[in-house]
Amino acid sequence: MSEATNPETPLVNWVLNGQPVQSPAGMTIFEAAKALETTIPNFCYHPGLTIAGNCRICMVESNRSKKPVISCSERIAEGLEIQTESPMAIEARNAVMEFQLINHPLDCPVCDKAGECDLQDYSYDHGPDRSRFDEEKNIRHTKELGPTIDIWGNRCIVCTRCVRFCDEISGTGELCVVERGDRSVVDVFPTVPIDNPLAGNVVDICPVGALISNDFKFEARIWNMRKTDSVCAGCARGCNVEVQSLDGFVKRLVPRENMEVNKWWMCDEGRYDYRYLLADERVTACTKDGEPVEDHDAHETLAHWLQDPGGTLGILVDPYITCEEAFLVEQIASHANNALVGGWKPADGTAQSFPGQFTISGEKAPNRLGVEAVLGKLVFGSQGHALRTALEKGQVSTLIVFAGFPHPDPDDAWVQAIRKAKRRAVFALQAGAWTEGAGLVIPGASPFEKDGTYANEDGRLQRVRSFHAPGDVEWSHDLQRLQAVLRIAGLRPRSLSSSAVFRELADVKKPFHGLSHSTLPATGAPLPGFIPLPVGVEGGSV
Amino acid sequence: MAHDHDHDHDDGPAEPKGPGLAERTYFVPLIKGLANTLHHMFRVDANTQHYPEQRRAPAPGYRGEHRLKRDELGREKCVACFLCSTACPAHCIEIVAEEAPWSDREKRPRLFNIDMMRCIYCGMCEEACPCDAIELTPVFNIPSRTRGEKIYDKERLLSN
Ligand code: SF4
Numbered sequence: 069m070s071e072a073t074n075p076e077t078p079l080v081n082w083v084l085n086g087q088p089v090q091s092p093a094g095m096t097i098f099e100a101a102k103a104l105e106t107t108i109p110n111f112c113y114h115p116g117l118t119i120a121g122n123c124r125i126c127m128v129e130s131n132r133s134k135k136p137v138i139s140c141s142e143r144i145a146e147g148l149e150i151q152t153e154s155p156m157a158i159e160a161r162n163a164v165m166e167f168q169l170i171n172h173p174l175d176c177p178v179c180d181k182a183g184e185c186d187l188q189d190y191s192y193d194h195g196p197d198r199s200r201f202d203e204e205k206n207i208r209h210t211k212e213l214g215p216t217i218d219i220w221g222n223r224c225i226v227c228t229r230c231v232r233f234c235d236e237i238s239g240t241g242e243l244c245v246v247e248r249g250d251r252s253v254v255d256v257f258p259t260v261p262i263d264n265p266l267a268g269n270v271v272d273i274c275p276v277g278a279l280i281s282n283d284f285k286f287e288a289r290i291w292n293m294r295k296t297d298s299v300c301a302g303c304a305r306g307c308n309v310e311v312q313s314l315d316g317f318v319k320r321l322v323p324r325e326n327m328e329v330n331k332w333w334m335c336d337e338g339r340y341d342y343r344y345l346l347a348d349e350r351v352t353a354c355t356k357d358g359e360p361v362e363d364h365d366a367h368e369t370l371a372h373w374l375q376d377p378g379g380t381l382g383i384l385v386d387p388y389i390t391c392e393e394a395f396l397v398e399q400i401a402s403h404a405n406n407a408l409v410g411g412w413k414p415a416d417g418t419a420q421s422f423p424g425q426f427t428i429s430g431e432k433a434p435n436r437l438g439v440e441a442v443l444g445k446l447v448f449g450s451q452g453h454a455l456r457t458a459l460e461k462g463q464v465s466t467l468i469v470f471a472g473f474p475h476p477d478p479d480d481a482w483v484q485a486i487r488k489a490k491r492r493a494v495f496a497l498q499a500g501a502w503t504e505g506a507g508l509v510i511p512g513a514s515p516f517e518k519d520g521t522y523a524n525e526d527g528r529l530q531r532v533r534s535f536h537a538p539g540d541v542e543w544s545h546d547l548q549r550l551q552a553v554l555r556i557a558g559l560r561p562r563s564l565s566s567s568a569v570f571r572e573l574a575d576v577k578k579p580f581h582g583l584s585h586s587t588l589p590a591t592g593a594p595l596p597g598f599i600p601l602p603v604g605v606e607g608g609s610v
Numbered sequence: 611m612a613h614d615h616d617h618d619h620d621d622g623p624a625e626p627k628g629p630g631l632a633e634r635t636y637f638v639p640l641i642k643g644l645a646n647t648l649h650h651m652f653r654v655d656a657n658t659q660h661y662p663e664q665r666r667a668p669a670p671g672y673r674g675e676h677r678l679k680r681d682e683l684g685r686e687k688c689v690a691c692f693l694c695s696t697a698c699p700a701h702c703i704e705i706v707a708e709e710a711p712w713s714d715r716e717k718r719p720r721l722f723n724i725d726m727m728r729c730i731y732c733g734m735c736e737e738a739c740p741c742d743a744i745e746l747t748p749v750f751n752i753p754s755r756t757r758g759e760k761i762y763d764k765e766r767l768l769s770n
């Protein structure tokens with residue numbers, strides 16, 4: 069990959085499908101062709117793993133060989149002529165497909181991979197429509213490989229992607245291929261289940277439906293789900309994910325490629341942590357003094373509180389609010405005579421690094437940096453302390469709390485402190501210690517339901533999007549609620565979309581200058597000048 | 611078109627002549643209609659069927675109410691592959707899958723609802739099914755008292 073971007077790499081002249089082309093030396097035929105927008109089928113090749121060259125579906129015709137060559141491991145060379153669609157190449161791939169399908173159970177109707185399965189796709193292009201194989205198909209094991217992963221051995225094409233993943237990326241090496249010939253299949257060593265923090269990725273990279281995630285098994289068919297590009301909120305790494313949902317329920321998260329952040333992977337902790345969306349404790353309606361009230365009444369009450377805080381106004385933020393929400397918080401604070409804004413964040417965990425250059429951040433919240441970029445670098449530090457001290461001394465009369473932390477893990481000191489405020493409004497994801505005794509409780513949106521931007525631990529600003537279809541959501545997002553409150557209080561003329569709020573933010577906050585939702589690249593953009601980025605990261609500054 | 615009458619150009623089409631006296635009294639059409647009625651009343655070759663006492667057998671391939679088929683052991687054949695609901699142009703099939711308790715298959719429907727009021731009886735579901743588990747029967751007289759009854763659940767479909 070890096071060769072491709074290095075201008076020093078000499079170019080090689082070669083011919084692809086009759087067209088003379090140039091590519092940087094050292095690339096494989098497959099990668100060079102892909103860069104030139106010619107795709108060649110592949111099973112065992114994965115850009116993040118070493119080359120195995122065992123599936124043979126990527127065969128192409130070459131002028132340097134009498135027999136077809138595998139494009140995923142042969143490299144380009146001066147004068148090489150490659151045909152990807154010649155009769156010889158197509159016949160070679162057809163033959164590979166026929167072999168692959170000999171023992172395949174063809175159980176696509178009940179296979180959870182159907183719809184995103186490479187074997188299925190290629191059999192449309194290259195597969196014979198009937199089998200010449202009259203003998204009995206062989207049977208391979210269907211069993212649990214670990215707490216989250218099952219193998220349906222009959223479907224395995226022994227590409228070893230999963231084995232290589234465990235060897236090279238997670239570095240845990242639990243998987244191996246057992247048996248020989250057409251009986252070979254993936255297995256774990258006795259007594260060592262596959263149970264590493266990245267295990268879920270093997271399900272994504274399995275090109276067929278052999279590895280199945282227990283969590284998603286039989287939950288939905290791929291083509292029925294709504295897919296939303298967003299960012300995982302499990303830690304400050306901010307892995308890019310696709311949230312796949314059906315009828316307003318999240319069914320699974322899968323990683324999206326972002327070479328700057330998570331490459332092709334994500335961790336299991338983030339992957340399976342979405343059940344809180346459906347928790348019984350989830351706050352779904354506004355309450356005032358414990359009684360359910362209409363949304364509008366709740367917003368009005370809060371607006372009155374803001375107009376007349378009756379003393380000091382405290383705002384307690386957490387690192388789950390988006391940059392746009394933080395900006396509105398700042399607007400509220402700047403209009404109050406006497407306001408204290410402080411932050412609370414969940415306790416740090418341990419950071420984990422893996423041999424495959426993948427890291428899980430020790431910071432277990434998605435947007436500390438973004439909130440700091442808007443509300444000041446000390447918001448979770450001394451500003452937070454100042455707010456807590458004021459609360460403990462009973463000096464805060466009106467307090468607004470953002471409690472978007474998805475797990476009931478109250479920070480006792482804060483919980484005690486917020487009780488001392490004369491009145492308290494909580495934007496809460498879940499009912500619990502934060503909401504107990506609160507005068508006003510307003511449903512908060514989870515990170516998967518927000519629309520805005522998060523900045524990850526490298527200061528990379530990334531877009532989060534709500535997985536709900538427009539009009540599906542029964543409750544509005546925090547950003548809309550905040551704007552409704554501000555409008556009633558006369559602090560904002562009207563409610564705007566999150567992109568428009570971001571534009572206002574970009575106008576006044578230096579790190580955000582020149583950025584906008586529509587121009588933010590799919591891979592995110594580093595907040596310039598805000599924090600130094602690790603050496604070598606493209607676009608890093610200061 | 612609607613504006614045609616608003617234009618008062620000289621070269622416009624001439625106003626059509628109004629109906630004549632005979633037509634305006636409706637007398638002649640009335641007699642004609644009555645004659646037609648009487649003709650049919652006393653027709654000897656009437657092919658009216660006295661439904662529901664008399665019933666005509668539906669033509670072969672007639673597409674009526676659905677049925678979920680059972681296998682030799684009396685279990686539903688459906689494996690919850692969702693292909694019928696994918697093929698259905700009316701989006702009226704709702705399926706929720708679960709793990710099958712039997713060793714010979716993995717999946718079965720926990721929920722299988724068809725909204726018969728949305729169904730257009732096209733038969734696409736039957737065509738899409740890889741297990742021959744759903745079919746449209748010739749049953750066409752399927753009244754019900756409430757809308758709720760028109761959403762057929764798995765039990766109802768299996769008992770058809
Ligand atoms: S289980 Fe999947 S990824 Fe692993 S070898 Fe088999 S087909 Fe390849």
Ligand code: SF4
Pocket residue numbers: 694697698699700701702703724728729730731732733734735736
């Ligand atoms: S007959 Fe047509 S409309 Fe009715 S359920 Fe089947 S596919 Fe849907």
Ligand code: FES
Pocket residue numbers: 109110111112113120121122123124125126127138139140141
């Ligand atoms: S992709 Fe080239 S041999 Fe598998």
